[in-house]
Amino acid sequence: MVIGAGQMGAGIAEVFAAKQHPVLLHDQKEAFAQAGVDGIEKRLQRLVEKGYKEQEEVASTLSFLTPTADIKRVSEADVVIEAATENVAIKKAIFKELDQFAKKDAILATNTSSLPITDLASVTTRPEQVIGMHFMNPVPRMRLVEIIRGLATRDEVFQEIETLTQQLDKVPVCSEDFPGFVSNRILMPMINEAIFTLYEGVASAEDIDTVMKLGMNHPMGPLTLADFIGLDTCLSIMNVLHDGFGDDKYRPCPLLKKYVQAGWLGKKSGRGFFHYE
Known part of the structure; x- marks a missing residue:
């Protein structure tokens, strides 16, 4: 079942x-x-x-x-x-x-x-x-x-x-049974850091994703991936990591929190870091 x-x-x-x-x-x-x-x-x-x-x-x-x-x-x-x-x-x-x-x-x-x-x-x-x-x-x-x-x-x-x-x-x-296991313990802090990079005005969302696609050979940029996962899900996982480890390196970016509060949850809501028809 x-x-x-x-x-x-x-x-x-x-x-x-x-x-x-x-x-x-x-x-x-x-x-x-x-x-x-x-x-x-x-x-x-x-x-x-x-x-x-x-x-x-x-x-x-x-x-x-x-x-x-x-x-x-x-x-x-x-x-x-x-x-x-x-x-x-x-x-x-x-x-x-x-x-x-x-x-x-x-x-x-x-x-x-x-x-x-x-x-x-x-x-x-x-x-x-x-x-x-x-x-x-x-x-x-x-x-x-x-x-x-x-x-x-x-x-x-x-x-x-x-x-x-x-x-x-x-x-x-x-x-083993640690917060985020392997996949999300590595993936979500990377996505969160990409959001901090946008939040601090280092580069645009498009340029951040382009760097990771063309420079690091990722099939999808981290901000696009976050939109596809759902920003509410990303925030939930970051909170699990932050609470579970008690380490500030897992602190969710304030911009991620703001987008979730606004209902900008990514592809499923039509808007996240990018717009979707």
């Missing part, structure tokens, strides 16, 4: 279904879960039109997807991946509910990009079966999956998730 039928949850459900794993895609309302499945179908149909997939592959993938709003159906799942919004209170509430209805031997994984696995596991009666499984966005295209052990996570659980990740044609990387 995948909890959350948004962009990340739907992507995770798609890659499992493509490898013929039956997936229950859960959201708070059946219509939200169905919208997640519909979005997967639309994306796959575009790939068919471009000649990257066959219609039979699409039909096969969709046949392994079942939308649901019934959390009790988690009792049918061997592995559960929570992909709700990056909010610790929301995730803890979900884990409490999953713990109540899931099989005793089911693995409970979270797709969190920065929150402590040990903290989420603490609200369950099975912390040894809780693990982080951080997929990259967009999930169907990005091969990396960070696997994060909580303090109590059993070796057998880690090995099972590592094997499962490889079966998805993904590349597993192990991280």
